Amino acid sequence: MTFLQRFRQSLETLYTLPPEGRYVVAFSGGVDSHVLLFACQRLGLPVRAVHVHHGLQAEADDWVVHCRAVCTELAVALTVLNVDATAGAGQSPEEAARDARYAAIADDLCAGECLLTAQHRDDQAETLLLQLFRGGSSAGMAAMPGCRPFGRGVHLRPLLDFSRHEIEAFAAESRLEWIEDPSNLDTRFDRNFLRQQVMPLLRQRWPRLAAQLANVAALQADNRQVLDNMAAIDLADSVITPPVLQLPLFHDILSVLAISRLQQLSHARRMNLLRYWIRLNLKTSPSRKLLQEIESALIHVRSDAKPQLQFNGYAFRRYRDGLYLLQPAITAQDEASLVGMSFSWRPGVQKQLSLPQAGIMLQAVTTEAGGLRPELMQEQLTLRFRQGGERFRPQGRAHSQQLKKLLQEAGIPPWERNRIPLLYCGDTLIGVAGLWAGNDAVVANGEPGWRVRMQPL
Structure with missing residues (x-):
């Protein structure tokens, strides 16, 4: 089987391109991505190229010129993306460049397009060893997947079954010309040290x-899939929907x-579920x-x-039998500032009221039956937040109760209670x-009224 036949088979095995789909080759100008782009063009596949200008090398502008020339010769459209690859705190230059590159390409990718990158078998072997040296997880030991969701489409690595030698031999046979990135020789970078010296x-x-390590990575990927399948089953049995989740x-x-379900699982199975979740x-x-x-605390x-x-x-956080995963909503400073804060609101005049400190917007919505009395919409109402000691008598209750007790009864976690707007007349x-x-403050049975609807900002 020829190189191109193997390449086509690899592509078709990994993913079926939609009828109106297109491949997008991440084209650096190096030998691997040049072979990838050339193979797609030779096979008559729908393809375009994208080159990321990191601005990290003095030759970066020359590489853009080279990539344009290659794409012109191949009659392939090229998009050049300029990125800021400055490393952040705790980030290596390699990580910063990779993250910036993939973020830019993900933004550029259109629906139905499929990203192709040129990592090969030797890269896979290096990735596995790097994960091992860094104490990587079983997912890390699986190294690079051949296919994964990415942006609006998928990301394929169709050269993972090809060695560096095979790729370079095909490039020489096809008389391709490519660029060499001098940073690839800098052994201060872990991958280069591994590639050049180890x-x-x-x-x-x-x-x-390389072939044996790539096989180990493939076996680990299979094992990871089995573990993920088991975790998905455990997740379906463990995830709960407290009433609080129904409130915007x-x-x-x-x-x-x-938590009661998590405690029933073995330690290994619980760790696997938490990792997957x-x-x-x-x-x-x-x-x-x-x-x-998480387990101990x-x-x-x-x-x-x-x-x-x-x-x-x-x-x-934990509340009752729930292990909660929370995304940032408002800052601790904003939450603290809500205590003692008040906002004037006349719903009949101002239908909506934004409360950025609480991360929400309030809207007065009329109802066909039930809710607050209509005349209250014309009053100058006040919105406040809990300070402690409030008492309240909800509709249908015989007596007033401490608001804290009512919120506990409703299953509202303690950390959420101070963000709930209280409406005063x-x-x-x-x-x-x-x-x-x-x-x-409510209407008689069956009469029209209004209520307060909340939406996140």
């Missing part, structure tokens, strides 16, 4: 090393797991240390404990937004 030594002892105010709650919601893999902290503690853990700006609490109307 792999040659290992290959002297084990000539088939609490849009910061991403997902909730039943976090990856599914946050699109990043948690460290083993974080999983152990949130799962194996008293049900009335109120610890929380932070991870990448997100939070894990004068000094009388007439409604708790999104939850209750006051018994003395």
